[in-house]
Amino acid sequence: MQAFEKTHPLLVADWSEAQAREKLERMLLIRAFEEKAEELFALGRVHGTMHLSIGQEATAVGAASAMRRGDYLLNHHRGHGHCLAWFDSDVDAMMAEFMGKETGYCRGRGGSMHIANVEANNLGANGIVAGGLPIAVGVGLSIKMRRTEQVCLVVFGDGAANEGAFHESLNMASIWDLPVVYLCENNQYAMSMPVSKAFNIERISDRAAAYGIPGVTVDGNDLMAVYTAVREAAERARSGGGPTLIESLTYRWRGHSKSDKQAYRTREEVKAWQQRDPILRFAAALGVSEAELEQLRAAAQARIEQAVAFAEASPEPAVESIFEGVYA
Amino acid sequence: MQAFEKTHPLLVADWSEAQAREKLERMLLIRAFEEKAEELFALGRVHGTMHLSIGQEATAVGAASAMRRGDYLLNHHRGHGHCLAWFDSDVDAMMAEFMGKETGYCRGRGGSMHIANVEANNLGANGIVAGGLPIAVGVGLSIKMRRTEQVCLVVFGDGAANEGAFHESLNMASIWDLPVVYLCENNQYAMSMPVSKAFNIERISDRAAAYGIPGVTVDGNDLMAVYTAVREAAERARSGGGPTLIESLTYRWRGHSKSDKQAYRTREEVKAWQQRDPILRFAAALGVSEAELEQLRAAAQARIEQAVAFAEASPEPAVESIFEGVYA
Amino acid sequence: MPDAMLDRLPLAPPPGSREITYVEAVREALRQAMAADPRVFLIGEDIGVYGGAFGATAGLVQEFGEQRVIDTPISEAGIAGACIGAGLTGMRPVGEIQFMDFVTLSMEQLVLQAAKIRFMFGGKASVPMVLRMPGGSGTGAAAQHSESLENWFVHVPGLKVVMPSTPYDVKGLLFAAIYDGNPVIFIEHKLLYKTRGPVPEAPYYLPLGRSEVKRAGRDLTVVATSNMVPRALEAAQRLAGEGIEIEVIDPRTLSPLDDEPILASVKKTGRALVVHEAVKTGGFGGEVVSRIVESEAFDYLEAPVRRLAGLDIPIPYNRTLEAHAVPQVENIVTEARKLVRGEY
Amino acid sequence: MPDAMLDRLPLAPPPGSREITYVEAVREALRQAMAADPRVFLIGEDIGVYGGAFGATAGLVQEFGEQRVIDTPISEAGIAGACIGAGLTGMRPVGEIQFMDFVTLSMEQLVLQAAKIRFMFGGKASVPMVLRMPGGSGTGAAAQHSESLENWFVHVPGLKVVMPSTPYDVKGLLFAAIYDGNPVIFIEHKLLYKTRGPVPEAPYYLPLGRSEVKRAGRDLTVVATSNMVPRALEAAQRLAGEGIEIEVIDPRTLSPLDDEPILASVKKTGRALVVHEAVKTGGFGGEVVSRIVESEAFDYLEAPVRRLAGLDIPIPYNRTLEAHAVPQVENIVTEARKLVRGEY
């Protein structure tokens, strides 16, 4: 694997080529899931809304790859990718939840914005911007008090960094040295609000200094860059070094949600970012050929079709069960 | 005035000696008001609670002195001093409000934590920590849209700087270049919480960088230092330069509110800070003798006694008027 | 006291009405108010070039510029505070909370500041502001984007709460809210945005605090709010086929509540049903029921007063469950029939 | 389902009770729960060396250390989130909001997260947590430190709301809340903290969702909450002198509300008065009134059902106005007398 080592010595250090390929396959699975989700919407086969992460796959897979089984994930509304990238994720249960079926992760009660896999310590996506940030403080405290070696990864967008919850959460995590990794997916926009207008600073990671914690900005379309930064932050957290704020620079290829004319950005800008496709870049780093990649893509799409079939064959939640889950 | 110029050339630049003495007298009036408030409480002649600013007089008078008539003030719970230092303040109406009388600034409805002098654009103290910070955004926007030359001074404590509202407010003021001066009175504690435990940074003013605005820390017990910093910030704001975060390092000599055993700090610490009495320091800078100072102190106390007499002679709000002021 | 601007506006209805949608009525009121008064401005998330999550402000930034149609960062406490500070200092802000659910982040500013400032300051200040927000379920947006929290605000003295059900009411009440001089929570409904109705083109206002009888009837008084009004009216039509005539009353302003028409109606019909989408327990229905049984209307009651409201659960994502979570036309028909036929 | 720990606790009352204050009962329950279970911890503002604004946690940091009695910065959303995250991951957090008013800053976390997580996740997670907060007026703390917002929480499915009126109830209900397995809003009253009553020394619990008849009577059913319970009992004594016997019922848990004893009582007395300190409009009283008139108890009513509650105003600072803003014993006596004598 000559080309291999040249491009990414790190891969050799951490992963076998097979493992590295799994990351690529995971990104392809996410891409395929999102494209199918979009299609199902267009066909009117799902209702509600959705937030596609096409273009951001490297951040999801890179981050999850840096965590350990048993760690916690607090995800956000643009969370399909993170959920699929997390430990023990089940694409059938994902798709079933997306389609509101009883076999879904949340028995059809949650839908796209609330997919969780509690058994795997994936504490769920969140429909509220920055909604997971205060919760991360509690997860961090709990880990500290239970004296386990866990770490909490909390994912949020650039827009979330302007909610008061961001401020309170980072400050509390800092003063108590909580094992939390704050991963800010800066995809350049909060709905229609460009980062350039919502912030008067160059890098969101510069805000780490306001809490006395490390802050770093990485190329979010480079899986290895995200992986490296998150791994370092997670190790620091695990060893009692406290929280880190990581800003992952990426871009969403699609509109904000189901209906978005995207009047706030230009086609050229979108095209330019599409040139930095995280999947193609990682495939190249791995020395995966076009043909191979096409096979892997087809395999991912086939897997998604299976998931759709599973979801469609699954029952709707029974109306009689409507009160279940309100109280323990 | 030899000694005078030596100690503070600035005084000469801005103020006549008479004007400078008025600042001293204003601080003495605040001190006398607070001491009387404490006494009235001890005697059970007022109910509710209060937050005394003894030891922090230089921040209040220094800041107000740097503003222009017509500017706005958003004050906080430890606000007696700021209210007395602001334009056109009426100590009779202050004391009457403190004692819940109809002649008080708020007709006895507000009390210590809500004293406002709306006619003078003193938009009131606030019982909610950081409660005035989001409001400052609106005042700033209003000034900008009305194209007046006003500035909004918003005062809050170190504890307020950890509320989410602080974050949202400073970010909005920054991205819109609002004419707001953020004055953080860092008196070392938020009730029992020491700044050293509530923050993981050296200076609260360092947080200004998270919003791309200027931040400065000054000796809050040095009236001229506070005056200089606030004047500079106000001028910048007035000329379209946007907001500034000023941290004023000071100390409250008394407990947090009416009942506080102060188990969280030592007598020595309090004593040490009392050595830096803002009033004695400014008096010395002005070359005011002990004897003169004693006279001025007596005059201030006499004025406060008058105010108490006024308040006591004032009527209680009529019970029939209880519904007044709920709606416009 | 309402703003002087109101005197310049006719009490509805001026001539020349045509059919527009509920969301167009919101936009028209905003546009006309902004054109007439430089103190009026809009602030909220994605209300500029995006036009608002539901299109309510589409085109307004092009017409009035970014200084008066202000896109904010995602800071709901900041948005509320911006309205308060601007209102306190002479402006007439109209804020938008993208989904009512997110107003949970503005509660301190709205309840402890906006609602209380005037009273705490002895009546010497006022906080004229409007905060618009879409509530309700039915779009598959699930538990965190489907709240109906109106009764929280009804429970806060100092706030007014408006909840219109027709395009005509939207326009007239929004003008009244902007010039009321108090903080007004203006609650729209996602499912009503695309509904159409006649609306006069010229500006006009409908005074706050006036309930309206949307349909007269002798057998049962149905008090319905927001999206439950059209459903109650549809139920009324069906019941008419069975010879049951229900009177449908829309409070329009939940606070202050004009209960006169409600009590008068109950004295006439002897029966009452309150219908709202918000969960039943602790909801606005309890207020209406209490106003009825506390009053002399109590002596006219021939049947228990009932509430038909949302189930006491968060709104589920699944389409079928979501529909079952809130009252549908059939449910209203059934409940009304029971009350009228004495089958309870 | 309640936590297994509860099985180890006796259902009240164990022997050996003595007189302690309401605030001491809070502290005793917290201390005993922490001593018995390492999952229980406290978090809030100034609850450590300061002992809490009202002294509820005095001495506990010395006993359990700063790791389990956690002083926070002034970040109410963070406090709520800390409880949610800890509860989600196996702990049994008990948070304190220094004054109920400040919970307005925690609403998003409590209402959109804590209350909904279990449901949104298909019942696969739970959020066991207690958030304690003192509500009410009477201390001269004015409009921003005197709120009674309990009905907001009653209106949120997924939350439970407890509002005890005696030291005995405080201790038993706090134990039940800690081990309930759901997010519980535990509302204390500033004026009750120093009141005394018999409390068993050993741990015990009182099941949530059980109303209690605090005094039996035949003429009128008075449903009172929190600080209005002792006032209603005092009114009952005075009325007894006039030969009027009122039955006083304390729901203790406002959500879920155990209305059985209330309905049974009304069937007996034929008259009902609901008394709470929160402002009347949109308040909890509406829920109780509705439960009564929607039920078969309606047929037993001999008089209108009435609410006696706080005036629809913010709490004024002035001592006299403050007292007039909420129901006092005299007001209860007067209202009760009117209803019994039919003078309305």
Ligand SMILES: Cc1ncc(C[n+]2csc(CCOP(=O)(O)OP(=O)(O)O)c2C)c(N)n1
């Ligand atoms: C508190 C809150 N405010 C507003 C919204 C509506 N909303 C949903 S996603 C979104 C944009 C979020 O931007 P960002 O955090 O950058 O995440 P992205 O969508 O770009 O991935 C907005 C405004 C919300 N869900 N929650």
Ligand SMILES: Cc1ncc(C[n+]2csc(CCOP(=O)(O)OP(=O)(O)O)c2C)c(N)n1
């Ligand atoms: C939102 C909110 N949380 C808590 C309180 C209770 N409280 C009043 S003052 C105070 C301490 C404030 O500290 P700081 O901001 O430093 O001001 P200082 O009292 O030191 O002047 C606290 C916790 C409050 N009034 N509002």
Ligand SMILES: [Mg+2]
């Ligand atoms: Mg974004």
Ligand SMILES: [Mg+2]
């Ligand atoms: Mg302080």
